[in-house]
Amino acid sequence: MAMTSIDDSPAPSTTGRDTAGSTEQGLRPRGVFGKLPRYAAGKPPVVVEGLESFKLSSNENPLPPLPAVLEAIASETSVNRYPDPMTTALRTELAGYLGVPATDIVTGAGSLGALNQILATFAGQNDFDAPDEVVYAWRSFEAYPISVGLAGAAGVQVPVRADGTHDLDAMAAVITDRTRVVMLCTPNNPTGPVLTRDDVVGFLEKVPAHVVVVIDEAYQEFVRRSDAVDGIELYRGYENVIVLRTFSKAHGLAGLRVGYSVSQPALTEHLRVSAVPFAVSQIAEHAAVTSLRHIDEVEVRVQSIVDERIRVVAGLRDLGWTIPEAEGNFVWLALGEHTQDFAVRAGEHALSVRAFGSEGVRVSIGEEAANTRFLALCRDFPHRPAEG
Structure with missing residues (x-):
């Protein structure tokens, strides 16, 4: 994978202060920053005369949020107050929609925010030891190597097959005693194929019980293949499975940053500790709840x-x-x-x-x-x- 490094040359002083060592070393970020690729967001279209861009x-969802959602958030006036840190209303609504206990849901700023909470909890740099390993297919979601690196873990990339599918056998083969998390993206972004239920069940049977398996289903609502995996179904039977979902795509709320993970209590009790306080604003929560009520x-x-x-x-x-x-x-x-x-x-x-x-x-x-x-x-x- 091609990496884009940031410039780590010493920055010139702009304060005029003579700080010991600053001339030789400058102000530097952690060493991992020089090894991380940069996230490249999709660019807006250029303007071409005579053509709609x-x-x-x-x-993104090309359609705006539902009219009921726009009406609901237009009346939200309590932004001078902090939101509910437990996003109780949203987790309650999701619990009814998904058929899961509300206590099994942890929200985050989009599914990426929820993923970062998972990595912060289960994978990183341990004292005096080599870093934990996180296994994922590649090419897959562009933010994976960034999030893994920032967590202090080492990414283990397993190439997708020529048809864009995960090579689950190869992924299982690279799991070691340092592996803490495996990430499965279905449908895989950017290549498109889904993982089937049978394939994922077979894979889970090969994964040690102490390794967390994240099933990233950001595009789950668009799936029409009948044998596609359903992460919510599998999390019920596997204590080490965490499901990621989002309101960014199907619900058209990408700009409000609402995502969540679903897992059993053995995992959520730790995820709540790493959850970023107030990551989901009251406007975002109100929008998500309203959208679910108009599913x-x-x-x-x-x-x-x-x-x-x-x-x-x-x-x-x-x-x-x-x-x-x-x-x-x-x-x-x-x-x-x-x-x-x-x-x-x-x-x-x-x-x-x-x-x-x-x-x-x-x-x-x-x-x-x-x-x-x-x-x-x-x-x-x-x-x-x-x-x-």
């Missing part, structure tokens, strides 16, 4: 995105493009050396897409007009994704 680079309307909107995804996938395959299974709200184009060229051409058509080095391009499912323009771009692009 569309952002397809961040896997039928959310599901209609999600289905409209799934319908567009199906149209886009069919259109790409009609053009002769080979792409992995797509079960999130995005598609993956393994364009290799042509990745940056495609991203540039997309920009010329007022579309922003997410390019990953020389590996491929992830394109979010957006508005109907945006998806149609994307398909037209693919029709005229001279190169095709590499065969899996």
Whole structure:
């Protein structure tokens, strides 16, 4: 994996103070910072005269929150007060929706915030010992290596297969006595395929009981494959399983940062200690609760995105493009050396897409007009994704 290092050369003094040692050493962050990649958020589209611009680079929901949600948060006036640190109303609502005890839910600032709480609890640098190890597939969610590194742990990346799926046998094979956490991303971002229930159950049977297995289901609501794993089902039977979910995608609340984890008491008793106080604001909590209370309307909107995804996938395959299974709200184009060229051409058509080095391009499912323009771009692009 290509790493992007920050400049760790000594910074010039701007205070005029003569601090002992500062001239030689400067003010430096922890050494791990020089080894971490930087998170690259999806860029907005460039303005092209005569074309409506569309952002397809961040896997956002192209639809705004439900009208009931917008109305609910518009009336929220208590922002001069701290929110409920236990997010009681949201956990109670989620408990009823998921059919789990409210005590098994720990909220965070998006699913990434919830993940950082998990890593802070179970993996890091131990006194006088080598760092704990965290195993995950790669390429997968771009924030994984950053979060693992900041926790003080060592990431163990296992390449995904050519079809974009996790190689669970290879992941099980690299587990050692230093492994503390394994992360499974399903559907995998950015490649798209899901893990099946049978595959994950088989994998869990190979994982030592003391190793935490995180099932990251940020895109779970978009999945239509009948044999796909359901993390909530599995957490009931495995004490070492933690499920991650979010309100950012299906509910269209990415800007409010509401996520959560679900696990059994043996894990949640520790996660509550590492949970960031007041991470979910009262506005965010109110929005999430309201959205859950209108879940039928959310599901209609999600289905409209799934319908567009199906149209886009069919259109790409009609053009002769080979792409992995797509079960999130995005598609993956393994364009290799042509990745940056495609991203540039997309920009010329007022579309922003997410390019990953020389590996491929992830394109979010957006508005109907945006998806149609994307398909037209693919029709005229001279190169095709590499065969899996």
